[in-house]
Amino acid sequence: MDYRLPLITLFLTLALALNGQDKAMLTGSVKDSIGDPVELANVALLGTGDGTMTNLDGRYELEIPTGRSYTVVISCVGYLTKQFAVRLGPGESRNQDITLLRDVRAIKEVSVSARQERASTFQRIDVEDLNYMPTATGKVETIIKSQAGVSSNNELSSQYSVRGGNFDENLVYVNDIEIYRPFLVRSGQQEGLSFVNSDLVSSIKFSAGGYDARYGDKMSSALDITYKRPQQFRGSASISLLGASAHLEGASKTKRFTFLAGYRYKTTTYLLNTLETSGDYKPQFSDFQTLLTYQLTKKLEISFLGNYSSNLYQFVPSTRNTEFGTKDLPLNLKIYYDGQELDRYNTYLGALSLRWTPVKGLSLKVTGSAFRTSEEETFDIMGQYWINELDNTINSETYGDSILNIGVGTALTHARNYLDAIVISGSHLGSYRSANNHLQWGINYQYQDFSDRISEWELIDSAGYVIPYDGEELILTKSRKSNNDINYDQYSAFVQNTLEINSVNADYYVTTGIRASVWNFNRTTMISPRITLSTQPNWKHDMMFHFSAGYYYQPPFYKEMRMPDGAINYDVRPQRSIHLLVGGDYLFSLWDRPFKLSGEAWYKWLNNLIPYKIDNVRLSYAGENISEGFARGIDFKLNGEFVQGAESWLTFSLLQTREDVEGDVMLEWNGSEFIQKPAGEFPRPTDQIFTFGLYFQDYFPNNPGYKVHLNAFYGTGLPLSSPNDEQYYTQLRMRPYRRVDIGFSKVIKRETDVWGERNPLRFFESIWISAEIFNLLGIKNEASYLWVRTISGQRGIPGMFGIPNYLTGRRFNLKISISF
Numbered sequence: 001m002d003y004r005l006p007l008i009t010l011f012l013t014l015a016l017a018l019n020g021q022d023k024a025m026l027t028g029s030v031k032d033s034i035g036d037p038v039e040l041a042n043v044a045l046l047g048t049g050d051g052t053m054t055n056l057d058g059r060y061e062l063e064i065p066t067g068r069s070y071t072v073v074i075s076c077v078g079y080l081t082k083q084f085a086v087r088l089g090p091g092e093s094r095n096q097d098i099t100l101l102r103d104v105r106a107i108k109e110v111s112v113s114a115r116q117e118r119a120s121t122f123q124r125i126d127v128e129d130l131n132y133m134p135t136a137t138g139k140v141e142t143i144i145k146s147q148a149g150v151s152s153n154n155e156l157s158s159q160y161s162v163r164g165g166n167f168d169e170n171l172v173y174v175n176d177i178e179i180y181r182p183f184l185v186r187s188g189q190q191e192g193l194s195f196v197n198s199d200l201v202s203s204i205k206f207s208a209g210g211y212d213a214r215y216g217d218k219m220s221s222a223l224d225i226t227y228k229r230p231q232q233f234r235g236s237a238s239i240s241l242l243g244a245s246a247h248l249e250g251a252s253k254t255k256r257f258t259f260l261a262g263y264r265y266k267t268t269t270y271l272l273n274t275l276e277t278s279g280d281y282k283p284q285f286s287d288f289q290t291l292l293t294y295q296l297t298k299k300l301e302i303s304f305l306g307n308y309s310s311n312l313y314q315f316v317p318s319t320r321n322t323e324f325g326t327k328d329l330p331l332n333l334k335i336y337y338d339g340q341e342l343d344r345y346n347t348y349l350g351a352l353s354l355r356w357t358p359v360k361g362l363s364l365k366v367t368g369s370a371f372r373t374s375e376e377e378t379f380d381i382m383g384q385y386w387i388n389e390l391d392n393t394i395n396s397e398t399y400g401d402s403i404l405n406i407g408v409g410t411a412l413t414h415a416r417n418y419l420d421a422i423v424i425s426g427s428h429l430g431s432y433r434s435a436n437n438h439l440q441w442g443i444n445y446q447y448q449d450f451s452d453r454i455s456e457w458e459l460i461d462s463a464g465y466v467i468p469y470d471g472e473e474l475i476l477t478k479s480r481k482s483n484n485d486i487n488y489d490q491y492s493a494f495v496q497n498t499l500e501i502n503s504v505n506a507d508y509y510v511t512t513g514i515r516a517s518v519w520n521f522n523r524t525t526m527i528s529p530r531i532t533l534s535t536q537p538n539w540k541h542d543m544m545f546h547f548s549a550g551y552y553y554q555p556p557f558y559k560e561m562r563m564p565d566g567a568i569n570y571d572v573r574p575q576r577s578i579h580l581l582v583g584g585d586y587l588f589s590l591w592d593r594p595f596k597l598s599g600e601a602w603y604k605w606l607n608n609l610i611p612y613k614i615d616n617v618r619l620s621y622a623g624e625n626i627s628e629g630f631a632r633g634i635d636f637k638l639n640g641e642f643v644q645g646a647e648s649w650l651t652f653s654l655l656q657t658r659e660d661v662e663g664d665v666m667l668e669w670n671g672s673e674f675i676q677k678p679a680g681e682f683p684r685p686t687d688q689i690f691t692f693g694l695y696f697q698d699y700f701p702n703n704p705g706y707k708v709h710l711n712a713f714y715g716t717g718l719p720l721s722s723p724n725d726e727q728y729y730t731q732l733r734m735r736p737y738r739r740v741d742i743g744f745s746k747v748i749k750r751e752t753d754v755w756g757e758r759n760p761l762r763f764f765e766s767i768w769i770s771a772e773i774f775n776l777l778g779i780k781n782e783a784s785y786l787w788v789r790t791i792s793g794q795r796g797i798p799g800m801f802g803i804p805n806y807l808t809g810r811r812f813n814l815k816i817s818i819s820f
Helices: 004-021 111-117 140-147
Strands: 025-033 042-045 051-053 058-066 070-075 080-086 094-097 098-100 123-125 170-174 201-207 221-228 235-240 243-251 257-266 277-295 301-325 330-354 362-391 402-433 435-460 465-467 478-502 506-519 524-537 542-554 575-590 593-609 610-617 620-621 625-643 646-661 664-668 674-678 690-700 703-716 737-749 765-773 781-788 798-807 811-819
Touching: 042 058, 058 070, 080 098, 094 811, 140 201, 277 330, 301 362, 301 798, 330 674, 330 798, 478 524
Parallel strands: 025 094, 025 098, 170 221
Antiparallel strands: 025 058, 042 051, 042 070, 070 080, 123 201, 201 221, 235 243, 235 811, 243 257, 257 277, 277 301, 301 330, 330 362, 362 402, 402 435, 435 465, 435 478, 478 506, 506 524, 524 542, 542 575, 575 593, 593 625, 610 620, 625 646, 646 690, 664 674, 690 703, 703 737, 737 765, 765 811, 781 798
């Protein structure tokens, strides 16, 4: 009998069994940020030839050798590559679901939606840059401030100006829900957390003008934020000298239920102690947000977005010492304070959405939301001030000391301001995408209710005389008192279509839309046609050009319709801006790395304007449509991997914006006396002629775990608001705004690192520590001006002085961040 065949069979069977025990199985799915499967994604073991691809459902299976750690790399054209470490035992099986983010760096887009997005006026911003950017305010707003055409002259505020517009002219959406901010905030010190929580963000899109008809009724810009769609349990936490944050996210086993929650706490005491007004600063800001999603069926989904924000600002000032003036006339202001300020801003937001996708390409969404803000601004502060001339004689024994008192007095300010506001909205959004066509439509109803109580006044006593002084009665220097209760509603609807036309010589994209709104406060109807034309020639170099034009109306919100005396103007009309812009971008490689150069030239016709003044971050409106003007400029941005694997960018902008306010006059010397004449066109408060921004990332060549992040900005001086309540014309400007922030980070643990079972840090996905230096160069930037009056002048010295309110000085911050 021949035993060879049974022995060979037995040997092969045992070999296969033993070989199977040396293998493990890794399975899972690969999806994009909105939960759609990513097909034909590469799933490979780094450093080996083993790998596979996902199927039409985004599923994959991969055999992994046992006994050591491997790095699994998932990549797909148009997405950012992701990798993670895995170590499995013999016969072990593990499910690992992966979410890939769109590659928003300068690479060629391949999908229809990506091509159409590039053809629009929106730019997508990489959320990965949020983690390391040094900032004293919100991360998202800081990265927006670094974009072309955007400026901000206050590091304590998350507000920004876009192409000559003000803070109130910017649209902000989170998951298609319009976001509002408190109304009574008058300084960056009082401003708390912005709404957008960067820990929860999945994608950021921003347009500096010429945006589509689907975006609502504001005149300057649109910021479109989408929160994450979690696929697995994860979380993060960070703590620094400025506060702390934490977030959790996760999904059920079936992925039908997902949750996203984040908490933030912020205190700026550490920064405010660098201001020239010393005292007891007690700012405390916190908020909690959550996004819950449940898939009722494969085609029907319900979600809830909720937010609660509590902002408390308490300040007990003690003294202020500021040097100002000129080289020939150096001056010093000394103030001793009594009293305190106490402000509260509490906001609430709840939004419920139902999304139905009955067939492929069709999406129908219904949303109901409610926003409420309850605000209190109270202070009683008395300041006794002295203005002295300083000795500027070199080598003098009293050099720098006070040699002459030229002003003395007391200022008493009082405020009891309370505001409650409710905004209720209901909307429907629809979208249908076919091969080369994308149709969108929507309707919206909004109800607004405001209850406002204003009681504030100022009394100035200079050298025993009240200003203004008439010799008979006591007159308050400033006074405003009013009680307003108003409510109104607004309807709006839009329809727009994006058509892609492909030919041999070029691809063309045509987006046309129209928006209609009815503002029932004074029964005003607004029709806003908008168009964007783009073309991508079939050239050797990857270039795209676009042209955009449209009407943009802005119905007055509560602050715009309130006049300086606190009364409501019931005849106020919507402001209007007509946008015209032409631009393009060029994708190219340099040093075998991707780069993108983009630029836009633009012009805005501005009509029915409501003029305003800026004091720190407070906008004081005239409450009347008494101005017309224009804004024009050019913006450039160059971004790419100046250092391999680290995206950086620089921006350059030129701007001119002017207005002509009815009734404003200027004084002109005719040789014998000053005469009044119409002021004509003059710079608007946001006329920042030239701005330059730089965000740069680098790392040690042989140790990429050590990184440096530099954020720099330069902007020419803004026009200084006139101290005259009835005048908006001014020829004065503040000093240029110059600021450099730098951060150094050390990655202690990466996602791909595998630590031993006894190491307590093995449970964390990544750990890094950051050291930040704010205002690296220690430059004294100006936020606003304090106008101090005296009863009379001497030696030609005026009876009113403008003393700069400086922003924060140099500060060091330490931050520790973890994710799991």
